[in-house]
Amino acid sequence: MKKILFPTDFSEVANNAFIHALEFAKIVKGELLLLHTFELPIVDNQFIPDNYYTIFDSLQLAQFDMFKEEIPKLRELAKKRNLDHIKLSHKLMDGDLIYAIKQVVKEENIDFVVMGTSGATGWESFFVGSNTGSVVTAVDVPVLSVPAEAQYDKIKTIGFTTRFREKDKAPLKQVIKIAKKTLAEVNCLYVKTNKSDVSDETINQWKTEFEKEPVKFTIINSDLVKETIMDFVSHKNIDILAMITHKRNFFSELFSPSLTQKVSNTSVVPVLAMHEEG
Known part of the structure; x- marks a missing residue:
């Protein structure tokens, strides 16, 4: 079974790409691993406020709660397209997106990465200094990038x-x-x-x-x-x-x-x- 990594920020652009990821998983008989990353604030050790760890924990919890809320919505999207048989698993990581993707690709033996790309023109935002452009050069597996404007259609x-x-x-x-x-x-x-x-x-x-x-x-x-x-x-x-x-x-x-x-x-x-x- 092919493993497809799908990094998402749960935006409309990402949800559009999720449909492409599901359909792609169906074609290659694959499963999807959803990845959401978030950055925690960096604080100089000398100046850690008394309530820093409380803030840290509440930020992590907020991300986790948001993650918990969004996953059922994606499952619902899959169901609407009769693709709810595609196996979905998920990972929530703090830190840099590119670093996280590289790590997961390696640890999970990922075969493909599918990502959404945003911006006025799709192409431009996708490749010029964007996350997706960086991912393409950072990993050794094929990367399917889906511009925001690309509606899924049967691949002929x-x-x-x-x-x-x-x-x-x-x-x-x-x-x-x-x-x-x-x-x-x-x-x-x-x-x-x-x-x-x-x-x-x-x-x-x-x-x-x-x-x-x-x-x-x-x-x-x-x-x-x-x-x-x-x-x-x-x-x-x-x-x-x-x-x-x-x-x-x-x-x-x-x-x-x-x-x-x-x-x-x-x-x-x-x-x-x-x-x-x-």
Whole structure:
């Protein structure tokens, strides 16, 4: 059984992502572990007020009470979508969110992380200096990010960006597994720039290797890589975009604010950030 970590602050954005997390759990036959973190005030030891520990305890208790109130609401959301059979467990931790996620991923052998992303444009807030962008680079498991505007719809087409490198094959095979479970097609996009050095022979070898799979390849000649990816999402009716994180700042480059403004009319879809092998 796959284990999916779902960090939440119980906001509307997070609750929207929770629906995606439930549906994703159904597809991969997984269970959800809900994580809520909170920061306690840091006080200099020399100046601890007499009532500090009382404050500390009441803050912890307030968080715990809020947690207790919110969990039934999420169970109700699951029930409404006939997904109340998905196993839910939960964890409440104090401290830094990114640190907590890293710790839980390691200790609980998590397979996927699903998170909601907020902000006016979805893409921008998600990747530029946001929690989710930090999570993508902090953990070694795939992270599915769900922009606030993304309504769950049946997954029919998964986009996958590739550069036809040998190390892209393992993530693609993982995406194909997910696609098969929801009877979806995988549409692989290669943006061929003037600097591209991928031979026709390599492309044909990939086509041959994956010919029995529900995969098609789209090759577009363009030097505007980021804009081409956005157009691809919009025009090919992509429901989830799977991308390999080639380097630490890849996502913040790809979804910079200036680019986001240009493509604000693009349909916003969840992004599955995957790590390259080796």
